[in-house]
Amino acid sequence: MEKIALNSEDSSVNVNHGEETKGLLISNGNGHTSANGAPVGGDATGGGYAPVTPPLVRASYPERETWTRQMDFIMSCVGFAVGLGNVWRFPYLCYKNGGGVFLIPYIIIGLLGGIPVFFLEIALGQFMKAGGINVWNIAPLFKGLGYSSMVIVFFCNTYYIMVLAWGFYYFIKSFSATLPWATCKNSWNSVDCIEFFRHDECHNGTIGNATFGNMTCEELANGRSPIIEFWENNVLNISEGLEYPGVMNWEVTLCLLATWVIVYFCVWKGVKSTGKIVYFTATFPYVVLIILLIRGVTLPGAYEGILYYLRPDWSKLTSAQVWIDAGTQIFFSYAIGLGALTALGSYNRFNNDCYKDALLLALINSGTSFFAGFVVFSILGFMAAEQGVHISQVAESGPGLAFIAYPKAVTLMPVSPLWAALFFFMLLLLGLDSQFVGVEGFITGILDLYPGKYYQRYRREIAVAICCALCFIIDLSMVTQGGMYVFQLFDYYSASGMTLLWQAFWECVVVAWVYGADRFMDDIARMIGYQPFPWIKWCWSVITPLVCMGIFFFHLVNYKPLTYNKTYVYPWWGEAVGWVLALSSMLCIPTTVVYKMFRAKGTFRERWDHLSKPVWGGHHLEYMSEDTDIKNLASLTPNSEDNKVKIFESVI
Numbered sequence: 346m347e348k349i350a351l352n353s354e355d356s357s358v359n360v361n362h363g364e365e366t367k368g369l370l371i372s373n374g375n376g377h378t379s380a381n382g383a384p385v386g387g388d389a390t391g392g393g394y395a396p397v398t399p400p401l402v403r404a405s406y407p408e409r410e411t412w413t414r415q416m417d418f419i420m421s422c423v424g425f426a427v428g429l430g431n432v433w434r435f436p437y438l439c440y441k442n443g444g445g446v447f448l449i450p451y452i453i454i455g456l457l458g459g460i461p462v463f464f465l466e467i468a469l470g471q472f473m474k475a476g477g478i479n480v481w482n483i484a485p486l487f488k489g490l491g492y493s494s495m496v497i498v499f500f501c502n503t504y505y506i507m508v509l510a511w512g513f514y515y516f517i518k519s520f521s522a523t524l525p526w527a528t529c530k531n532s533w534n535s536v537d538c539i540e541f542f543r544h545d546e547c548h549n550g551t552i553g554n555a556t557f558g559n560m561t562c563e564e565l566a567n568g569r570s571p572i573i574e575f576w577e578n579n580v581l582n583i584s585e586g587l588e589y590p591g592v593m594n595w596e597v598t599l600c601l602l603a604t605w606v607i608v609y610f611c612v613w614k615g616v617k618s619t620g621k622i623v624y625f626t627a628t629f630p631y632v633v634l635i636i637l638l639i640r641g642v643t644l645p646g647a648y649e650g651i652l653y654y655l656r657p658d659w660s661k662l663t664s665a666q667v668w669i670d671a672g673t674q675i676f677f678s679y680a681i682g683l684g685a686l687t688a689l690g691s692y693n694r695f696n697n698d699c700y701k702d703a704l705l706l707a708l709i710n711s712g713t714s715f716f717a718g719f720v721v722f723s724i725l726g727f728m729a730a731e732q733g734v735h736i737s738q739v740a741e742s743g744p745g746l747a748f749i750a751y752p753k754a755v756t757l758m759p760v761s762p763l764w765a766a767l768f769f770f771m772l773l774l775l776g777l778d779s780q781f782v783g784v785e786g787f788i789t790g791i792l793d794l795y796p797g798k799y800y801q802r803y804r805r806e807i808a809v810a811i812c813c814a815l816c817f818i819i820d821l822s823m824v825t826q827g828g829m830y831v832f833q834l835f836d837y838y839s840a841s842g843m844t845l846l847w848q849a850f851w852e853c854v855v856v857a858w859v860y861g862a863d864r865f866m867d868d869i870a871r872m873i874g875y876q877p878f879p880w881i882k883w884c885w886s887v888i889t890p891l892v893c894m895g896i897f898f899f900h901l902v903n904y905k906p907l908t909y910n911k912t913y914v915y916p917w918w919g920e921a922v923g924w925v926l927a928l929s930s931m932l933c934i935p936t937t938v939v940y941k942m943f944r945a946k947g948t949f950r951e952r953w954d955h956l957s958k959p960v961w962g963g964h965h966l967e968y969m970s971e972d973t974d975i976k977n978l979a980s981l982t983p984n985s986e987d988n989k990v991k992i993f994e995s996v997i
Contacts, residue, residue: 409474409964410616412692415702421619421689422467422706424627424778426680427713429508432634432775433746435678436718438670440654443661448715450662450671455711458892459675461884462849464703464877465856466681468869470690471699474964476789477684480691486956487855489937493848494684495790496930500839501683502783503816506608507823507832509776510601511580511748516769517600519762526575527756533578539568572753580748584826587834587919591826598824604777605813605820611781612788613809616692619785626778631713633771634720640764641723650726653736654718665899672896673842678710680779682848683840685786695964698873721746728754747772788812830909830919837907838923839930843900847931850893857885859957 412418439447473480477498478491518525525531529538577583584591611622641647661667680686690699722736728750729736739750755764788808823832838844856865862882870876907915907923915923945952 410692411694412616413621415693415697417616417621417623418689418693418697419702419706420623420627421616421778421782422686422702423709424623425685425689425782426463426678426706426710426779427627427630427775428680428779429747429772429776430674430677431710431714432717432721432772433744435674435714436654436721437746438674439715439718440722442664442667442670443658444654444656446657446659446661447667447671450668451675451711454668454672454892455675455707456880457884458672458849458889459679459681460703460707461881461889462676462681462852463679463686463707464700464881465852465885466684466686467690467693467699467703468865468872469856470687471693471695471697472865472868472872474691474695474962476688476691476791476793477786478790479793480687481855482960482962484855484859484957485960486938486941486953487851487859487934488941489934490848490851490855491684491790492937493930493933494682494687495787496933497840497844497848498683498685498783498787498790499816500835500926500930502780502787502812503819504823504832504835504839505776505783506601506604506780506816507820507828508744508747509604509773509780510597510820510824511744512769512772512776513600513604514580514597515748515752516766516773519765519769521762524752524756524761524765525579526572526752527761529571529574531571531575531579533582534571534574535569535578537569538571538574540571570753572749572756575752576748581829582826583829586913587827587830587915589827590822593821593824594826594828598821601820601824602817604780605817607777608781608784609809609813611777612784613806615805616785619781623778623782626774630771630774633767633774634717636767637764637771638716638720638723640758641720641727644723644727644758646726646728646730647723648726650722650724650729650736651719653726654722669896669899672892673900676842676845676849678714679707682845682852683783683786684790685783688786688789689782691789696872696874700869700873700877724751724754728757731757784809784812830913830915833907833909834915834919834923835926839926841900841927843897844927844930846893846897846900847934850890850897851934853885853889853893857882857890860959862886 439445439451469480469483470476473483475482476491477494478488481488481491527540528534529540580594580597582591582594612619642651676682693699725736725739729739732739739753751768752765755761755768758764788805791812792805792808822828825831856862862885865885866876866882906920909915941956942949942952945956947955
């Protein structure tokens with residue numbers, strides 16, 4: 346479908362194709378203005394010339410892509426939102442915060458905060474047909490929200506892939522008869538390395554001074570596991586601190602390069618190819634999870650592990666930390682505030698039922714987290730039983746689960762290389778689709794800024810190559826001996842709970858109070874054919890902003906300086922770098938508002954009114970005024986106040 350623009354010397358209807366400076370700024374029933382605020386048409390008193398019928402000018406660049414099938418969109422969202430956090434973070438939080446009781450605050454905050462913002466981002470992308478930046482043409486004054494999301498997702502793309510590089514390294518090392526982290530006979534092992542600790546016998550008071558393999562229980566307690574030494578001495582080769590970067594690990598660097606090459610070829614052709622790849626990367630992890638669950642529940646100690654996962658502790662409901670953990674996990678898990686969901690939604694058909702899609706995707710996301718808990722804790726229960734220790738001593742979250750706890754568990758299983766390869770392959774796929782959809786969201790947002798003027802062949806491929814290369818160069822700082830400290834800086838500050846909560850708060854405020862919650866609900870009804878349940882509007886307007894700000898200030902008040910392994914404290918300049926990473930996205934919003942207001946002309950009220958008016962795109966004229974003959978717009982007598990064109994005040 347070709348987009349058209351009607352132009353003449355004296356009267357014009359300009360259709361925005363993604364650039365704020367080339368659009369139709371539609372006012373609320375008071376005629377219409379161009380994107381720079383000037384009235385369309387001449388002065389009514391300046392007459393003397395006849396109306397000119399303009400020629401139809403066809404756009405010289407292609408229209409926006411759409412998904413080949415709607416299932417492509419569903420699978421892409423599943424691949425992006427369902428990631429490593431569902432497997433390595435949620436089960437641990439559930440165990441830590443009262444077992445099954447944790448589901449109560451998790452579901453409540455999901456309904457009041459997670460799902461409304463999740464739906465908002467998808468619906469906004471579908472309605473505006475734009476990526477993370479231009480989608481805020483709905484309220485141009487707050488376009489800083491788009492720049493903020495691009496900064497956050499760029500940082501995420503930069504450091505998140507390191508987990509995939511480490512997983513890829515472990516995956517390759519799994520193809521050996523004896524797993525390299527199972528023995529103490531390697532060059533990276535120290536003299537304190539011990540393969541088997543015999544905790545169960547050493548913890549028995551009657552044999553506290555017994556010896557095992559020429560070592561006393563006291564000496565065994567000071568030993569180091571070969572799994573930890575493989576991770577710290579070989580994979581990380583970790584230095585004493587951030588101030589000692591050291592040398593690069595070339596094996597991990599090659600794994601990192603290979604992972605970026607895979608991401609590039611998954612993304613370079615756009616959603617037509619990405620939508621096909623996710624059918625495998627989003628579904629196969631479920632196959633592996635089911636296989637691991639079947640294996641896990643057949644192991645001794647699995648039942649006790651699952652009981653610890655689910656056993657309710659009702660007293661936890663009175664703890665503020667439990668509710669904060671639930672809220673933080675919801676916003677992390679749903680991938681809110683990154684602009685990627687908006688980009689994915691922008692490739693939907695205008696009349697797609699994004700409301701049902703959002704509810705289905707939220708259910709899949711949370712259901713996956715809950716299901717993964719059974720897999721993780723059946724394995725951890727087995728490991729605790731084998732070592733004769735309490736499950737609290739083996740329960741881990743984050744990289745500790747992926748690269749220490751689980752590798753330790755597979756060394757205790759028969760045919761351990763098979764289970765190690767399966768686990769790390771699942772880890773790769775879980776992270777890979779999240780990674781390339783994140784890159785897709787960033788590229789979409791950037792390219793939408795220059796849809797036609799700078800169009801050239803292969804521009805997408807070039808843009809993706811530049812993005813991947815730039816991220817890879819930054820990642821080189823994370824494959825050095827001090828790389829883990831750099832990784833933690835990015836993880837703790839750049840895409841932390843505070844930045845995502847800040848982003849979600851302003852998204853709700855802008856849509857509900859600047860553009861109008863009722864107005865946007867009408868817009869959604871125009872797209873999907875019916876009004877969503879009213880609680881969505883109430884959440885956008887009041888409840889979700891309050892939830893976001895409550896958790897935000899809790900994080901701020903309880904802020905603790907970053908440490909590594911609870912022992913190394915970051916230097917002041919390292920912490921300063923972290924805050925620069927955090928503020929680089931958060932300050933985009935107020936800075937853009939101040940800049941735009943300062944550059945505009947008129948009184949404060951006039952500036953606000955002008956800058957908060959939406960800039961509509963060509964598809965709005967096509968879909969939202971089907972009963973209006975667009976050719977008749979040019980036949981109106983110019984210079985007449987009565988003939989200023991009003992396309993739509995809202996979509997209904």
